[in-house]
Amino acid sequence: MQDIKQRIKISKFWNGIFWIIGLMSTLIGLVLLLVLMIDLFTDGAPRLSYKFFTSFPSRFPEEAGILSAWVGSFLVLLVTAGAAIPLGVAAGIYLEEYARKHWITDIIEINIANLAGVPSIVYGLLALGLFVYLLKFGESILTAGLTLGLLILPMIIMATREAIRAIPGSIREASYALGATKWQTVQWHIIPYSMGGILTGIIIGLSRAIGETAPIITVGALTFIAFLPNSPFTSDFPFLSFKWLMDPFTVMPIQMFNWVSRPQKEFQLNAAAAGIILMAMTLLMNGAAIYIRYKFRKRIRW
Amino acid sequence: MSKKIREGIIEKSLFLCALSSVFITVSIVIILAYESYGFFKVVPLREFLTGREWTPLFFEPKFGILPLVTGTLLTTSIALSVALPLGLMVAVYLSEFAPHRFREIIKPVLELLAAVPTVVYGYFALLFLTPILQKFIPDLSGFNALSPGIIMGIMIIPYVSSVSEDSMKAVPMHIKEGSYAMGATKLQTAFKVVIPAAFSGIAAAFIIGISRAIGETMVVAIAAGMMPNFSINPLEPVQTLTAYIVQVSLGDVPHGTIEYKTIFAAGITLFMMTLIFNLIGFWLRKKIREAY
Numbered sequence: 001m002q003d004i005k006q007r008i009k010i011s012k013f014w015n016g017i018f019w020i021i022g023l024m025s026t027l028i029g030l031v032l033l034l035v036l037m038i039d040l041f042t043d044g045a046p047r048l049s050y051k052f053f054t055s056f057p058s059r060f061p062e063e064a065g066i067l068s069a070w071v072g073s074f075l076v077l078l079v080t081a082g083a084a085i086p087l088g089v090a091a092g093i094y095l096e097e098y099a100r101k102h103w104i105t106d107i108i109e110i111n112i113a114n115l116a117g118v119p120s121i122v123y124g125l126l127a128l129g130l131f132v133y134l135l136k137f138g139e140s141i142l143t144a145g146l147t148l149g150l151l152i153l154p155m156i157i158m159a160t161r162e163a164i165r166a167i168p169g170s171i172r173e174a175s176y177a178l179g180a181t182k183w184q185t186v187q188w189h190i191i192p193y194s195m196g197g198i199l200t201g202i203i204i205g206l207s208r209a210i211g212e213t214a215p216i217i218t219v220g221a222l223t224f225i226a227f228l229p230n231s232p233f234t235s236d237f238p239f240l241s242f243k244w245l246m247d248p249f250t251v252m253p254i255q256m257f258n259w260v261s262r263p264q265k266e267f268q269l270n271a272a273a274a275g276i277i278l279m280a281m282t283l284l285m286n287g288a289a290i291y292i293r294y295k296f297r298k299r300i301r302w
Numbered sequence: 303m304s305k306k307i308r309e310g311i312i313e314k315s316l317f318l319c320a321l322s323s324v325f326i327t328v329s330i331v332i333i334l335a336y337e338s339y340g341f342f343k344v345v346p347l348r349e350f351l352t353g354r355e356w357t358p359l360f361f362e363p364k365f366g367i368l369p370l371v372t373g374t375l376l377t378t379s380i381a382l383s384v385a386l387p388l389g390l391m392v393a394v395y396l397s398e399f400a401p402h403r404f405r406e407i408i409k410p411v412l413e414l415l416a417a418v419p420t421v422v423y424g425y426f427a428l429l430f431l432t433p434i435l436q437k438f439i440p441d442l443s444g445f446n447a448l449s450p451g452i453i454m455g456i457m458i459i460p461y462v463s464s465v466s467e468d469s470m471k472a473v474p475m476h477i478k479e480g481s482y483a484m485g486a487t488k489l490q491t492a493f494k495v496v497i498p499a500a501f502s503g504i505a506a507a508f509i510i511g512i513s514r515a516i517g518e519t520m521v522v523a524i525a526a527g528m529m530p531n532f533s534i535n536p537l538e539p540v541q542t543l544t545a546y547i548v549q550v551s552l553g554d555v556p557h558g559t560i561e562y563k564t565i566f567a568a569g570i571t572l573f574m575m576t577l578i579f580n581l582i583g584f585w586l587r588k589k590i591r592e593a594y
Contacts, residue, residue, distance in 0.1 A: 008485075015487040022395025025388045026408060029415050029459050036418070036426050043429075090319035098313055099320070110584060111324050117510065117580035118573065119517020121544050122330060124551075125569040129333035133557055150326055157323065181305060183312045204417070211419025214519035214544065218551040218565070253421040253520075260425050260524055268429060275422045286417050290410045 040279060044272030052273060057255065061266035066274055069255035071228055072141070072221075073210060075244060076251055079145020080152065080209050085202055088153050092160025092198075097186055116154040123151045124215030132219055139220035141229060142245040147215050152205035159201020163194035196296025200289045207285035211278055213253040221254050252278055334573055337566035344560055350567065356530040356546075358564045365564070367571055369530035373540035374575075377451045377522050380536060381515040384455025386508055389462025393504075396463070397470040398492045409464070416460040424524030427453040432525065445527025445539035453525070454518050462511040465587075469503020470496050502586045509583035513576045519544035543572045 055065025099105040127147035137143045167190060175185040191198075229247035252274060259271035342350070345365040353366015392412070396405050432449040436442045442449075473496050481491040497504065519542075527539025528549050541549070547565045555562045 011487045011490065015489040018395075018489045018492075019399060022391050022399055025391035026395055026400075026412070028388065029392075029456050030408075030411060032456050033415060033418070036422070036430070039426065039430050040422070087319050087322055090316050091323060094313075094316035094320040098316060104321075108320055108324055110581075111327050113584045113587075114577065114580045115323060115327060117513045117517075117576060117583070118330065119513075119519070119544065119576055121517065121519045121547055122334075122569055122573050122576075125337075125547070125566060126326075126330045126333050128551075129337055129566070130329055134333075153323060153326070181309050183309055207417060211417075211421070213419070213421045214523075214548060217548050220551065253419055256425070257421050257520065257524065260421070260428065268425075271425055275419075275425055278419045278422055282417050282419060283414070286410075286414055 037279060040272050040275045043269055044274070044276045047269050047273035048276065057250075057258075061264065061270055064259075064267075064270055066252065066255055066277070068228060069250050069252045069274070070277075072249040073251040075141050075229060076144045076148065076216075076249065077206060077209060079142060079245070080148040081202075081206060083146055083149030084153050084156055084205065087149075088156030088202075088205075089160050089198060091153075092157045092164065093186060093190070095157070096161050096164040097182070097190060112154050112157055116158065119214075120151055120212055121214040121218060123147055124218030126150070127215060127219045138246060139222075139248060140246045141249045143219050144216050144221060144249065144251070147219055148209040148212055151212065151215060152209050155205040155208065156198075156201050159204070160194065160198050163197025163201070164190055166197065167193050196292055200293045203285050203289040203292070207282050207289075210281055210285075211253055213257055216251055216254055217257075221250050222248055330573065334566055334570040337563055338570045340558075341560065341563035341567040344563075345567075354532045356541075358561055359550075363560070365567075367543075367568070369532040370541060370543045370546055370568060371571070372532055372534060373447070373526070373530065374516055374542040374544070374572075376447045376534055376536060376540055377454065377518075377526060377542055378512065378515040380448060380451025381454035381458060381518075382508075382512060384452055385458045385462050385511050385515070388455070389459045389507070389511065390466060390504065392459060392463040393466035393470060393507075394492050394497070397467045398488055398496060412460050412463065415457060418457070420457070420518065420520040421524070423453050423457055424450070424521045427521055427525035439537065442537050443527075443539055445525065445529075446537055447526055447540045448536040450521045450525040451536065454515055454521050457518075457521070458511045458514045461514055462507045465507035465510060466500070466504045469500040469507070472503070473499045502589045506583045506586040509579050509586065513579040513583070516575055516579070517544060517572065519548060523548040543568045547572075 052065045053070065054067055055063060056067050057069075058064040095105065095108065099108075124147060127143055127150070131137045131143040131146055132139060137146075171189055171193065172185055175189050180188070229249060230243035256271050256274040256278065259267045259274065262268070350365055350367050352368070353364060354368050355364040355366050356369045357364045396409070400408070427450045428445075431453060432442070432444065432446065435449055436444075439448075477495060477499060478491055481495045486494070522540075522542045523545040526542065526545060528541055528545060529539045530541045530546070531538055533540070546568050550561060550565050555565075
């Protein structure tokens with residue numbers, strides 16, 4: 001009896017110990033994240049000013065800014081969104097709603113799982129061979145945008161599929177019972193109801209694209225750009241121009257990388273300031289994604 | 303009738319979109335194979351795989367990939383020795399111990415660790431962690447494998463923990479209840495019942511972590527130095543496969559030269575390493591779905 005009581009005590013003791021170990025392991029990453037943010041902020045905050053956003057990079061750290069970098073990031077992201085969103089959502093819809101069990105769908109499925117695990121720099125090599133030299137897009141905004149588009153495509157496909165899978169079959173059957181065709185069902189029911197999940201996936205994908213550095217380096221982004229791409233708006237008809245697609249560019253993470261790799265302390269402070277902006281964008285977009293997911297989950301009751 | 307045609311057209315175009323993902327993989331393989339074919343015509347495969355010196359940019363170039371592979375494996379193993387135990391603890395804690403509300407709040411926050419741009423982590427490893435580590439380890443050089451390895455480990459915790467946790471969640475309640483009924487504590491149930499039952503899922507999570515660590519680029523490119531080093535000493539600077547590709551891409555390398563082709567040779571080595579892990583991981587995850 002005494003023996004058993006002793007054993008229970010020991011078991012409970014270790015159970016309690018693990019409570020603490022588990023909690024600590026969970027918190028260690030978060031503490032590090034917090035330290036990282038404080039470190040970035042104390043280094044970079046003094047450099048953040050209106051001028052920092054409106055100046056080009058410079059040889060003099062106090063005068064250098066991120067104008068060409070944030071404009072570049074914005075334009076690249078436009079191309080990425082334009083390429084990846086329609087393609088990814090359409091592929092997701094096909095795989096969930098249309099695809100029958102078939103060896104081709106099996107291959108597509110294995111393939112997407114594998115693509116999601118391909119290192120981002122390999123996408124950069126693909127883009128270098130395919131977009132830059134084979135298709136002759138050059139080292140341009142178009143190339144970079146398409147590269148990131150390919151990179152986040154599997155994420156968008158998977159998010160779309162997951163969102164669609166959560167819709168109960170009864171919804172589809174109700175629609176078919178009223179005589180709707182497959183596409184009508186998809187258009188009027190499946191897409192609207194899965195919007196929350198799809199949107200979450202898109203935002204998380206784009207936030208990943210903003211911070212992605214390696215593939216953009218391989219397609220030849222420049223680190224020192226003291227001019228802006230052609231404006232997408234023109235004064236004469238048709239008021240839109242797509243010349244900017246072919247312009248050389250730089251993006252935020254590359255500008256930061258360039259500053260980090262310089263030995264001078266002053267440039268590293270600039271890097272921290274650029275890091276603050278990148279972190280802020282990431283937190284904002286991920287926060288928005290979490291909020292949307294939460295909101296849609298609350299609103300929809302099957 | 304026209305309705306039928308329209309439906310058919312829509313289905314076909316959606317199918318083409320889905321097929322585009324296969325096209326991406328095929329072009330990755332073709333581009334890597336094509337560009338590195340040119341490389342292997344000049345450098346024999348034997349020399350490439352067994353040479354211990356990697357100096358392709360020197361006057362008398364040497365093309366042995368081993369230093370880059372050991373560099374990659376070194377940073378990867380440091381990262382894994384941080385991420386695997388921590389990730390597993392987090393998964394066990396969140397799935398078996400933590401209160402529901404705490405888990406709901408902490409999970410999205412934990413995912414943030416994987417969302418932070420890697421260039422920011424690189425900054426942190428080089429300018430924050432390395433100077434701190436140098437206080438404890440005086441021999442540590444300014445660029446080293448240790449500090450980026452640790453940071454990478456923290457970064458991939460959510461990859462390991464979320465898939466492990468999902469598979470622990472999938473273990474049927476009655477199995478756990480059986481264990482509780484025998485008088486086991488939560489800890490005993492977690493380690494003797496839940497983990498063995500969720501084993502293939504946990505293994506899949508580990509593999510995702512491994513493949514992420516092998517392919518990680520910016521952290522090592524910034525903080526590990528750019529020196530191909532055939533060594534497993536974590537205190538020295540090393541260069542990984544990924545960091546080499548970055549180093550060459552930063553310079554101006556003319557299309558078609560042997561230097562240009564080396565990055566594809568490094569790329570195909572990297573792609574092969576991750577492909578093997580990805581396929582094992584996919585197979586394991588498929589197994590979990592069939593298990594119950």
